[in-house]
Ligand SMILES: Nc1ncnc2c1ncn2[C@@H]1O[C@H](COP(=O)(O)OP(=O)(O)OP(=O)(O)O)[C@@H](O)[C@H]1O
């Protein structure tokens with residue numbers, strides 16, 4: 001067996017104004033292994049990977065590939081060294097098709113026409129893109145602009161793109177955060193085949209179950225330093241969590257059922273052609289209603305319809321006992337709704353603005369008098385959630401663009417907590433959030449429901465849905481295909497309904 | 504916040520200011536006359552009109568928009584106001600109508616963009632032509648000249664030695680700074696430019712605010728028209744040609760990103776002054792207006808290139 005590491009990173013150091021993101025980090029990767037990187041939000045995982053991909057320049061340390069020192073410098077060089085990366089945030093060109101995105105920069109040209117190498121062979125390109133995606137179990141029209149695809153589909157396009165590079169070292173930064181069971185299965189099968197072909201994979205995820213299923217070794221980072229590296233075979237979950245957060249975690253799902261109050265939301269016979277069919281359900285004060293389902297099952301579309309973003313063809317939405325026509329998010333918010341969207345980068349955050357400004361954006365009205373905004377009151381509100389959710393930032397005035405993915409997610413969440421809606425729709429609320437902070441977010445949800453708020457929690461994380469919901473709706477192809485109480489629900493039952501079974 | 508992080512975050516602003524000071528120093532060395540009080544006031548006075556337009560342009564560009572119509576809107580506001588003055592309307596009324604005419608044109612731009620969903624470039628390109636044609640038609644192509652002393656005082660008057668246009672400019676910039684940094688409107692301006700979809704999803708009436716922002720931009724063009732008309736003692740239907748380009752240049756040199764969401768009016772004021780100082784200094788140096796154009800063009804390019812490399816250097 002070959003033991004020389006394919007990749008070694010030695011004493012890597014990286015600082016940003018006001019933060020030491022990586023301090024003396026060493027890391028190695030063997031041929032054909034899946035090496036997990038674990039760490040809290042802001043621990044430095046993505047930064048380390050961006051140094052490998054050439055997106056960032058390191059301040060110190062060295063990188064060796066096959067035992068030879070290399071200078072990476074820029075993304076092109078990284079690619080030519082055989083490194084492929086799936087970034088934590090999607091990096092697709094929305095107006096280009098899936099196929100065009102996958103082959104961006106290396107479009108196949110028409111064979112037999114050597115004089116016209118710049119003419120793209122669309123047929124070949126679309127064909128191989130289709131094949132590539134099919135190999136990942138995804139069937140979609142590769143000619144559609146990716147901006148029109150769901151976020152999970154976009155993620156699969158990213159994965160297909162990275163896989164098609166034939167990289168020797170493949171980095172996956174939270175590839176499964178937005179995927180549902182089915183795609184995760186396909187992805188893991190693909191990872192196993194890549195491993196067999198000798199590809200080395202660095203894998204980042206906050207879903208602890210995945211680590212044990214797919215990983216060979218794990219390296220834990222904390223505050224920019226390596227805590228240790230372990231063989232997965234000999235590691236336990238509590239041990240890894242302790243290494244990661246440096247404290248005991250009492251309970252993963254600290255669910256406290258709140259007394260159920262009046263009905264606050266009732267949806268009756270909601271239809272939207274081709275997307276939602278005959279959706280009816282209700283939601284009461286103090287309740288957390290989990291919504292499970294596969295990619296494209298219409299969960300996000302349901303939330304959008306309720307929040308006034310998409311038109312509905314028929315059906316009624318009753319808020320606090322009154323039939324309402326919700327034509328805009330503005331109206332929805334005035335009625336007490338809040339909607340945490342699944343894609344923080346395009347829909348949740350204003351990246352160039354500060355943490356404070358983002359957290360307070362839906363609530364500026366409440367913080368201003370005669371059009372003048374009180375920064376002091378904004379800062380108070382933002383500081384509270386920065387503390388409660390442990391948002392890692394150099395300060396409230398730091399621009400959110402510079403926060404780590406998980407910390408950005410916490411900002412989006414805070415935004416809706418500050419706005420004090422009492423009917424909250426959370427679409428993948430803990431996407432990219434570390435285990436320690438997840439527990440804190442669940443505690444917060446308990447507090448909210450205890451105070452009488454009602455929460456709809458759309459999530460692809462089944463343990464989370466099972467652990468935190470009072471009731472669970474399962475969607476399939478735009479319909480509600482099953483409803484369970486917390487007591488009767490199991491992972492099995494939900495999966496069956498999500499796949500379309502009716503029994 | 505420590506001084507170091509403050510400078511790191513606002514470094515761009517200081518960069519432009521340093522650029523202005525260096526430029527002044529160079530001009531001073533080349534022509535001693537440059538650094539006299541009278542010449543400096545002269546520069547400020549000449550800069551005032553473009554700077555006021557650029558203040559409005561900054562709002563628009565912060566939302567990731569553009570307004571190509573400001574020069575034509577200035578002409579239109581000018582002739583409307585001038586004709587009222589000639590008909591003997593009270594100065595106050597004429598001024599108000601002039602500014603309102605600009606505000607109206609801007610509001611139409613805003614509605615075309617926010618409700619009609621036209622790209623800002625197209626909507627304001629259309630308005631640029633319509634407002635210009637409107638002014639020409641309205642005056643049959645002839646300038647309207649000769650106004651009362653009290654009106655002309657707006658350009659010629661001085662308050663404790665400071666020319667009126669400079670006072671107006673400073674008031675405009677102070678107000679714009681206040682609005683952008685302290686008020687809801689300002690916050691929403693940045694938010695719309697930074698991510699319009701996220702702003703809509705946060706429950707903000709983006710259509711209303713966008714319309715208002717283009718209205719403000721038009722209104723400031725109307726205000727600039729007052730100063731120009733008073734200075735020339737004449738309102739010309741062909742006034743303000745190419746002013747949109749100077750205003751955009753001042754904004755961009757000042758560090759406001761054409762992608763929206765980043766920038767500030769302080770930078771724009773400095774940007775406008777850089778253009779003003781260049782024009783003035785080059786004229787003092789007897790450099791032909793043809794060569795001046797080349798130099799100003801190069802300065803715009805270099806300023807933005809520098810800005811981009813500085814931003815990249817932070818990665
Ligand atoms: N461009 C940047 N400018 C300033 N600070 C940055 C920048 N990128 C990252 N940081 C900081 O570096 C630290 C590490 O961030 P990184 O994105 O590597 O975390 P992470 O481990 O990937 O976290 P997550 O699990 O939330 O994705 C964080 O404190 C973050 O705020």
Ligand SMILES: [Mg+2]
Nearest residue numbers: 046088404405
């Ligand atoms: Mg990350």
